[in-house]
Amino acid sequence: MGDLWRTHRAAGAEALVVRADVRSSADVQAFRAALAGTPLLAVRLAAGEGALRERVAARARGEGAHLAGDALRGLPETEQRHAVVQSLSHQADLALGDVGDVVLDTTALDARSVVERLVALDAQQRGRTSSTG
Numbered sequence: 001m002g003d004l005w006r007t008h009r010a011a012g013a014e015a016l017v018v019r020a021d022v023r024s025s026a027d028v029q030a031f032r033a034a035l036a037g038t039p040l041l042a043v044r045l046a047a048g049e050g051a052l053r054e055r056v057a058a059r060a061r062g063e064g065a066h067l068a069g070d071a072l073r074g075l076p077e078t079e080q081r082h083a084v085v086q087s088l089s090h091q092a093d094l095a096l097g098d099v100g101d102v103v104l105d106t107t108a109l110d111a112r113s114v115v116e117r118l119v120a121l122d123a124q125q126r127g128r129t130s131s132t133g
Contacts, residue, residue, distance in 0.1 A: 039125060042099070051106070059073060
């Protein structure tokens with residue numbers, strides 16, 4: 001991760017968004033260590049059951065972004081329900097472990113709104129980081 005960030009930074013990038021399957025605060029700390037002092041804002045995305053059901057079903061139908069290796073595409077309805085239950089369980093585990101710096105509830109947000117919120121959170125983080133050091 002550190003090499004990836006240094007390469008992008010050298011090319012002029014000011015921020016790097018990484019999607020990772022984080023299971024614990026230790027996973028977040030591993031990212032912090034790999035980035036060697038670079039400010040990191042770990043945002044945990046969450047969504048309610050209804051929104052998850054709708055999103056899983058849409059992806060199963062092939063709607064939305066076509067993600068490489070998307071395990072939800074073409075998923076039968078019974079397996080869709082299992083995917084939603086797994087996601088809710090994972091969200092609960094992360095909440096119990098207080099994983100992440102910020103939780104963003106995406107239940108009522110579309111993809112564009114999520115990106116806008118993430119950009120705003122990044123700007124807030126940069127403001128705090130630049131004013132403290």
